[in-house]
Amino acid sequence: MPYAVDFGTVSTVGLESSPVADALAGLRANEARYFKNKYDHVFTVEPASDATSTIDWVNRILEEERGIVIAAPPLEATAFQVENIRIAYVFYQNGLSINVMYTVDDSGKRAVGFKLSDGMEVPAELASFKFARQKSKLAGTIRGSYFVIKNEY
Numbered sequence: 001m002p003y004a005v006d007f008g009t010v011s012t013v014g015l016e017s018s019p020v021a022d023a024l025a026g027l028r029a030n031e032a033r034y035f036k037n038k039y040d041h042v043f044t045v046e047p048a049s050d051a052t053s054t055i056d057w058v059n060r061i062l063e064e065e066r067g068i069v070i071a072a073p074p075l076e077a078t079a080f081q082v083e084n085i086r087i088a089y090v091f092y093q094n095g096l097s098i099n100v101m102y103t104v105d106d107s108g109k110r111a112v113g114f115k116l117s118d119g120m121e122v123p124a125e126l127a128s129f130k131f132a133r134q135k136s137k138l139a140g141t142i143r144g145s146y147f148v149i150k151n152e153y
Contacts, residue, residue, distance in 0.1 A: 002050075003076075005032035005043045010138060014047060014076050020095035023117035026139035027097055028076075031089065033138065039082040045091070051077035054088050058100055061112060061153055068125050072096060084108065095120035102153065110149035115142050 003013055007029040012021040015028070032043035048055060054077040062068040072094035079088040086102040095117030102110045114126055118140035122131065131143035 002044050002046045005029055005045060007033035007036065007138060014045065015091065018075065018093050018095055018117075020117045020119045023119050023140060024091060024095045024097070026136065027095075027115055027117050027142060028091055030136045030138045030142065031097070031099075035082065041080065041082050043078065044080075045076040045078045045089070048074040048077055048090075051079070051090075054079040055090055057153065058088050058090050058098055058112075061100055061149060062098070064151065064153075065112070065149055066147060070096070070098070070125060071123065094123060096123060096126075100149075102149065111146050112149060113144060113146040115144045118142070 005028055010025050010029045012025040015021045015024050018024050028045070035041040035043045055074050062070065070092060072092040074090050075093050077088065077090045081087065084104050086104055088100045090098045097115040099113045101113070114129065116122060116131065129145040131145045134142045134144060136142050
């Protein structure tokens, strides 16, 4: 069942099995607020079991671009397009959030972003990345990193 994320009242709906559920819910709400404010888009997620094509697309990019395979199980995902940018998010049980921002124009910017929930360790598969810190009222301290996508997906 799809769930429209409410950034006014942070909820752990769908994320209860995460050991950092509150922080992950704050991170998800932080993303929802960004897309509502910037694009007037309602950030809606669905259970991973209903979002296999989105998760497969993100996994393919990670594997083919950097040989990354995420060990944690995905809990939720979403895919949508705003303006000319195709966007996908996957939220994982360990507190990790991965997003793909893929401009559909041939000359556009394309990248994969990683965000770590407050209280989680850097996953072994992402140990080679440097993470910058960002403060968020909804999510506490978010640590983030990214890489640029080189190929077509």
